[in-house]
Amino acid sequence: MSEVKVAAIQMSMTRVVSENIEKSIRLVRQAAAEGAQIILLPELFERQYFCQERRYDYYEFAGPAEDNDAVKALTRVSEELSVVIPVSIYERAGTVLYNTVVMLDCGKNLGIYRKTHIPDDHFYQEKFYFTPGNTGFKVFDTTYGKVGMGICWDQWFPETARSLALLGADIILYPTAIGSEPVLGGDSSGHWMRTMQGHSAANIIPIAAANRYGIEEVEPSEENGGQKSSLSFYGTSFMTDETGDVLKKAGRDSEEILTCNYDFELLRNKRLEWGIFRDRRPEMYGTLM
Amino acid sequence: MSEVKVAAIQMSMTRVVSENIEKSIRLVRQAAAEGAQIILLPELFERQYFCQERRYDYYEFAGPAEDNDAVKALTRVSEELSVVIPVSIYERAGTVLYNTVVMLDCGKNLGIYRKTHIPDDHFYQEKFYFTPGNTGFKVFDTTYGKVGMGICWDQWFPETARSLALLGADIILYPTAIGSEPVLGGDSSGHWMRTMQGHSAANIIPIAAANRYGIEEVEPSEENGGQKSSLSFYGTSFMTDETGDVLKKAGRDSEEILTCNYDFELLRNKRLEWGIFRDRRPEMYGTLM
Numbered sequence: 346m347s348e349v350k351v352a353a354i355q356m357s358m359t360r361v362v363s364e365n366i367e368k369s370i371r372l373v374r375q376a377a378a379e380g381a382q383i384i385l386l387p388e389l390f391e392r393q394y395f396c397q398e399r400r401y402d403y404y405e406f407a408g409p410a411e412d413n414d415a416v417k418a419l420t421r422v423s424e425e426l427s428v429v430i431p432v433s434i435y436e437r438a439g440t441v442l443y444n445t446v447v448m449l450d451c452g453k454n455l456g457i458y459r460k461t462h463i464p465d466d467h468f469y470q471e472k473f474y475f476t477p478g479n480t481g482f483k484v485f486d487t488t489y490g491k492v493g494m495g496i497c498w499d500q501w502f503p504e505t506a507r508s509l510a511l512l513g514a515d516i517i518l519y520p521t522a523i524g525s526e527p528v529l530g531g532d533s534s535g536h537w538m539r540t541m542q543g544h545s546a547a548n549i550i551p552i553a554a555a556n557r558y559g560i561e562e563v564e565p566s567e568e569n570g571g572q573k574s575s576l577s578f579y580g581t582s583f584m585t586d587e588t589g590d591v592l593k594k595a596g597r598d599s600e601e602i603l604t605c606n607y608d609f610e611l612l613r614n615k616r617l618e619w620g621i622f623r624d625r626r627p628e629m630y631g632t633l634m
Numbered sequence: 635m636s637e638v639k640v641a642a643i644q645m646s647m648t649r650v651v652s653e654n655i656e657k658s659i660r661l662v663r664q665a666a667a668e669g670a671q672i673i674l675l676p677e678l679f680e681r682q683y684f685c686q687e688r689r690y691d692y693y694e695f696a697g698p699a700e701d702n703d704a705v706k707a708l709t710r711v712s713e714e715l716s717v718v719i720p721v722s723i724y725e726r727a728g729t730v731l732y733n734t735v736v737m738l739d740c741g742k743n744l745g746i747y748r749k750t751h752i753p754d755d756h757f758y759q760e761k762f763y764f765t766p767g768n769t770g771f772k773v774f775d776t777t778y779g780k781v782g783m784g785i786c787w788d789q790w791f792p793e794t795a796r797s798l799a800l801l802g803a804d805i806i807l808y809p810t811a812i813g814s815e816p817v818l819g820g821d822s823s824g825h826w827m828r829t830m831q832g833h834s835a836a837n838i839i840p841i842a843a844a845n846r847y848g849i850e851e852v853e854p855s856e857e858n859g860g861q862k863s864s865l866s867f868y869g870t871s872f873m874t875d876e877t878g879d880v881l882k883k884a885g886r887d888s889e890e891i892l893t894c895n896y897d898f899e900l901l902r903n904k905r906l907e908w909g910i911f912r913d914r915r916p917e918m919y920g921t922l923m
Contacts, residue, residue, distance in 0.1 A: 501836060507922060508919065547792050624754075627922065634922075
């Protein structure tokens with residue numbers, strides 16, 4: 346299998362989990378109908394982005410991966426449509442909570458990746474919710490190619506993309522939840538894109554990022570300490586070729602399915618021809634550790 | 635010292651070393667007259683790009699750093715103008731030859747960096763000429779800020795830029811010699827730019843790349859085994875802000891001096907505010923080594 350069609354889905358979320366799961370299924374079916382074989386959904390698409398506020402009761406959102414409603418529903422869809430779907434969930438493993446992707450491949454569960462890098466900023470308060478992942482970087486050997494997974498904040502780290510490329514990934518997928526910066530200000534979307542375009546270019550590998558869109562409001566409550574805030578998620582999901590050039594890009598405020606065709610075998614040869622993996626010098630990389 | 639003006643010089647080279655050194659001095663003077671305090675010249679600007687062919691007699695181009703004519707001339711210029719100039723040379727250290735930068739700071743020699751990553755391809759036959767550098771990545775504490783150095787092929791490696799950022803660089807400079815790919819084909823300039831834009835974005839640090847331009851021809855000779863070839867160096871020197879956005883970009887075929895102002899203190903704060911250096915997880919980076 347060399348030519349593969351990959352889709353990135355951009356969607357908004359309501360406050361009702363079942364609605365979000367239903368929407369994800371509808372969009373996965375639509376992507377598969379367009380021929381997509383690997384289908385990327387946004388990060389934590391079961392809910393609005395609960396990390397905007399700190400609430401102890403939200404720890405209850407986490408559960409064992411095998412019991413997760415989205416995983417169960419999408420396992421059936423993945424089997425029926427013969428597609429690969431990484432499913433981003435809030436995972437509970439014993440008494441430890443992780444931001445996790447479950448990799449579904451034609452109905453089979455290929456295992457999990459737990460988000461390595463956890464952000465912490467005003468309204469992106471993930472260190473309150475997630476223990477930094479302990480799985481290490483993971484490339485999943487799927488029916489359609491070797492899929493390297495990063496999760497949102499991982500996408501800022503050259504170490505993630507380089508590790509996945511070294512582990513043999515054919516493509517790197519990033520489910521994402523990113524938007525406005527109410528305190529820092531500015532619009533990070535260009536910075537965000539260029540960072541991942543750079544990972545793509547430096548590793549000669551296509552990447553896809555699937556983001557949510559829409560405004561999500563938080564009302565003051567006893568549980569959140571009286572916080573009132575909102576985040577405007579900026580969509581802008583995109584997919585690159587192996588030189589970091591953007592092939593497809595979604596709008597800032599629309600439901601969209603992006604698709605691109607890739608020839609993974611051709612790209613494996615390009616990674617060799619350019620010589621950058623040949624010329625690495627790990628003995629000089631001590632500063633990174 | 636927080637606000638600094640940095641210049642990147644794009645130039646072509648003749649077959650006469652003294653002409654190239656004279657041109658470099660003229661352009662450095664012009665950049666300094668425009669207020670530049672850190673001035674980047676292209677890679678190996680003393681000569682046409684001799685690595686296009688393999689000739690044993692070209693090993694004679696290498697010499698001790700302190701005896702190099704460009705270093706000697708530019709040391710005086712650096713002192714006179716009170717500027718920082720990284721000088722790219724072919725260095726001989728005993729019987730080992732390196733692709734080296736000598737860092738000049740207001741007339742002082744702050745030391746050398748030897749190119750870590752050495753390419754090898756049709757007409758970029760650097761493994762024939764240069765032993766991979768043994769200095770490790772270097773950040774030089776100059777009068778105007780902490781200058782991180784990469785040399786040409788280093789610019790493709792996220793490990794270089796990340797290491798320099800971790801070592802405290804305020805800016806990363808890449809002297810370069812890159813152009814056409816007579817065998818692979820295509821134009822790598824977009825790929826090349828996006829790779830470095832990505833390093834800039836991922837490390838929240840400005841970068842500058844100074845390339846040569848012009849066509850350099852090689853005639854068949856006994857010494858080069860009868861090779862006839864040419865390379866068209868594509869200029870396109872550029873400088874970014876700390877988000878990887880291109881602030882200045884040169885044409886493909888023109889002598890140019892690019893300049894940008896940076897507030898290094900402000901940028902140091904931005905690197906902290908974004909949190910990516912806080913959230914690195916070296917214990918998970920074993921794959922890189």
